[in-house]
Amino acid sequence: MDAISRTELPGLPLIHRGKVRDLYAIDAEHLLLVATDRLSAFDVVLPDPIPGKGIILTQLSLFWFQLLAGVTRHHVVASEIEDMPKAVRAHAEILRGRSLVVRRAEVFPAECIARGYLLGSGWKDYQRTGRVCGIPLPPGLRKNHRFAPPLFTPSTKAKVGHDENISMDALRAMVGESAANSLASLTLEVFTRAAEHAESRGVIICDTKLEWGRQGEQIILVDEVLTPDSSRFWRAEEARAALPEGDPPSYDKQVVRDWLEHQPWNKTAPGPRLPPEIVQVARNRYREIYERIAGRPVPHLSD
Ligand SMILES: Nc1ncnc2c1ncn2[C@@H]1O[C@H](COP(=O)(O)OP(=O)(O)O)[C@@H](O)[C@H]1O
Numbered sequence: 001m002d003a004i005s006r007t008e009l010p011g012l013p014l015i016h017r018g019k020v021r022d023l024y025a026i027d028a029e030h031l032l033l034v035a036t037d038r039l040s041a042f043d044v045v046l047p048d049p050i051p052g053k054g055i056i057l058t059q060l061s062l063f064w065f066q067l068l069a070g071v072t073r074h075h076v077v078a079s080e081i082e083d084m085p086k087a088v089r090a091h092a093e094i095l096r097g098r099s100l101v102v103r104r105a106e107v108f109p110a111e112c113i114a115r116g117y118l119l120g121s122g123w124k125d126y127q128r129t130g131r132v133c134g135i136p137l138p139p140g141l142r143k144n145h146r147f148a149p150p151l152f153t154p155s156t157k158a159k160v161g162h163d164e165n166i167s168m169d170a171l172r173a174m175v176g177e178s179a180a181n182s183l184a185s186l187t188l189e190v191f192t193r194a195a196e197h198a199e200s201r202g203v204i205i206c207d208t209k210l211e212w213g214r215q216g217e218q219i220i221l222v223d224e225v226l227t228p229d230s231s232r233f234w235r236a237e238e239a240r241a242a243l244p245e246g247d248p249p250s251y252d253k254q255v256v257r258d259w260l261e262h263q264p265w266n267k268t269a270p271g272p273r274l275p276p277e278i279v280q281v282a283r284n285r286y287r288e289i290y291e292r293i294a295g296r297p298v299p300h301l302s303d
């Protein structure tokens with residue numbers, strides 16, 4: 001199947017190109033969120049897309065939005081091309097499966113991260129300071145320690161460069177006391193419900209990054225949800241075999257990061273070209289994660 005790296009949709013005004021998504025205005029209240037096949041790693045968009053990745057990410061987010069309907073409101077208005085406005089249907093071939101009509105929200109300027117395990121930047125923080133995002137933790141924890149309950153560790157959304165972890169107090173100062181408290185409790189509820197579902201399908205969600213927006217008086221879940229781009233996963237059977245002493249292999253886009261770590265590259269744009277076999281491995285990984293979690297083939301994805 002052909003990869004879609006970048007969309008141009010005559011008739012629809014482009015308002016933003018993110019690392020992975022192209023956003024178009026539909027009307028004052030609605031946006032079209034198009035997930036392309038671009039792959040970013042270490043905050044750099046790589047020159048080679050992963051064919052079908054945008055479809056897999058969109059379908060996985062959609063699966064979660066539906067599963068989480070009892071936990072939170074979300075931004076999705078339409079997910080099937082036939083239910084979208086005419087200006088969108090005109091580009092059905094490009095957009096099918098990878099696009100959502102969403103409610104336009106005022107996105108909170110924070111990444112809302114839930115951590116079920118001590119790894120990644122949390123583990124680095126802990127080793128240096130004994131804390132994660134300002135939360136003091138007992139001494140002597142191992143890497144991959146399980147947090148029960150999970151931790152809420154917000155970070156800034158850097159326009160350029162890397163996001164920075166911030167404390168709950170800093171979040172309160174940014175968005176106000178009441179919104180900060182809501183973001184923390186909603187994020188942890190989403191994580192807990194999703195982790196429970198994933199575990200029943202043989203996937204452990206280690207941590208995830210959510211984005212929330214304000215729409216009138218309401219706080220709604222926006223952007224992508226619980227995908228391999230926004231989350232770290234383990235295969236449950238590999239986690240059981242490795243923990244507590246060991247380090248389960250990651251089951252997300254880490255396959256690409258691992259390959260990149262062995263290249264002569266200083267992690268600034270442009271990134272290296274990916275060999276076709278790495279593209280294939282990454283594509284299979286994204287697809288397998290969807291199939292495990294949702295328990296069915298990826299809708300709209302052709303071979
Ligand atoms: N419902 C929404 N209303 C307004 N903006 C949104 C909504 N959902 C997602 N966004 C924004 O759309 C962009 C998605 O593009 P993406 O490629 O993921 O960007 P990034 O490079 O910031 O990760 C993000 O800036 C996100 O905050």
Ligand SMILES: [Mg+2]
Nearest residue numbers: 018019020223
């Ligand atoms: Mg994003």
